[in-house]
Amino acid sequence: MIKIRSSEITPEHIYLNRRAFMVGAGSVAAGALALAACGGPSAAPANTTPAPTPDLATLPAALANAEPFASTDKDELGDPLNSYQDITNYNNYYEFTTDKEGVNPLSQGFNTRPWQVEVTGLVNNPKTYDIDDLIKQFNQEERIYRLRCVEAWSMVIPWVGMTIADLLKDVEPKSEAKFVKFTSVMRPEEMPGQERQILNWPYVEGLRIDEAMNPLAIFATGMYGKPLVAANGAPFRLIVPWKYGFKGIKGIVKIELVDTMPVSTWMDAGPSEYGFYANVNPQVDHQRWSQASERRVGEIGRRDTLMFNGYGEEVAQLYAGMDLRENY
Ligand SMILES: Nc1nc2c(c(=O)[nH]1)N[C@H]1C(S)=C(S)[C@@H](COP(=O)(O)O)O[C@H]1N2
Ligand SMILES: [Mo]
Numbered sequence: 001m002i003k004i005r006s007s008e009i010t011p012e013h014i015y016l017n018r019r020a021f022m023v024g025a026g027s028v029a030a031g032a033l034a035l036a037a038c039g040g041p042s043a044a045p046a047n048t049t050p051a052p053t054p055d056l057a058t059l060p061a062a063l064a065n066a067e068p069f070a071s072t073d074k075d076e077l078g079d080p081l082n083s084y085q086d087i088t089n090y091n092n093y094y095e096f097t098t099d100k101e102g103v104n105p106l107s108q109g110f111n112t113r114p115w116q117v118e119v120t121g122l123v124n125n126p127k128t129y130d131i132d133d134l135i136k137q138f139n140q141e142e143r144i145y146r147l148r149c150v151e152a153w154s155m156v157i158p159w160v161g162m163t164i165a166d167l168l169k170d171v172e173p174k175s176e177a178k179f180v181k182f183t184s185v186m187r188p189e190e191m192p193g194q195e196r197q198i199l200n201w202p203y204v205e206g207l208r209i210d211e212a213m214n215p216l217a218i219f220a221t222g223m224y225g226k227p228l229v230a231a232n233g234a235p236f237r238l239i240v241p242w243k244y245g246f247k248g249i250k251g252i253v254k255i256e257l258v259d260t261m262p263v264s265t266w267m268d269a270g271p272s273e274y275g276f277y278a279n280v281n282p283q284v285d286h287q288r289w290s291q292a293s294e295r296r297v298g299e300i301g302r303r304d305t306l307m308f309n310g311y312g313e314e315v316a317q318l319y320a321g322m323d324l325r326e327n328y
Pocket of ligand 1: 091184233
């Protein structure tokens, strides 16, 4: 693994164009309830200013261990990245507000340090990690992924993160562990949306353990080579790119290995509209809108939605024998 020399750290556009898109070894290179407030398909943000020059001091230290860079300002399908401005200002994070463009302003004062992540339940080595130690302990790398919200909009986002598999190996799940349950921070004094019963707080999500071990499943700690901002779920959030965006729980403080399927926040809020698997599927419509197409933020017109959001080669085998409707 080649280290980045400090002389090679250049303004962000060059930095990005040189960053390798890495996925797990052997792989190709590569919410919305019945709430009136949330509705369905919605409009794009108007402003799309370029990413700011990075503050080099804030680059995650772990990026010094990144693979050599390659030209990757596009995803593996050839689609351009969304702008830093769009990714940080068009967000679903109901703990703050259901207004997508309101999350960033409202989350400016949110404290992401100190931050602990407790890993517990059916494991041999339960641990509580300090977030900065965790970022240093595990390999952080860049992943360019499509994010497809169940509301039928999408973006292409260059995350920095680590595999869930790496973390699970460190705590050693017991053989009885079948699912991983994730819980978000509960801090109503800093998160005004938690003062309202929009959802049953704290936000909870889950994966089957084999889904969590898939090399595409990551915890994001950064984005565009910088630490995550609160609006994107800082300091630690889940990314499962073949599933609808609501599975990507933000502000994680607790991870539990369990033997029964967790009831996620959205299953609890709308059991007929949101299932546990929530795999992106153009053939299974939401009760209130079609999932056949989507709007890429920043584009006019619509695109066809891809089965498993385009990651079927890597993940379809996880669902062999399952009715695709059960997957929704
Ligand atoms: N804790 C928490 N995590 C969450 C949400 C939320 O409201 N609370 N919204 C989800 C939804 S619906 C989506 S589409 C993604 C959006 O991630 P982004 O804002 O980084 O694009 O975050 C997901 N994670
Ligand atoms: Mo979403």
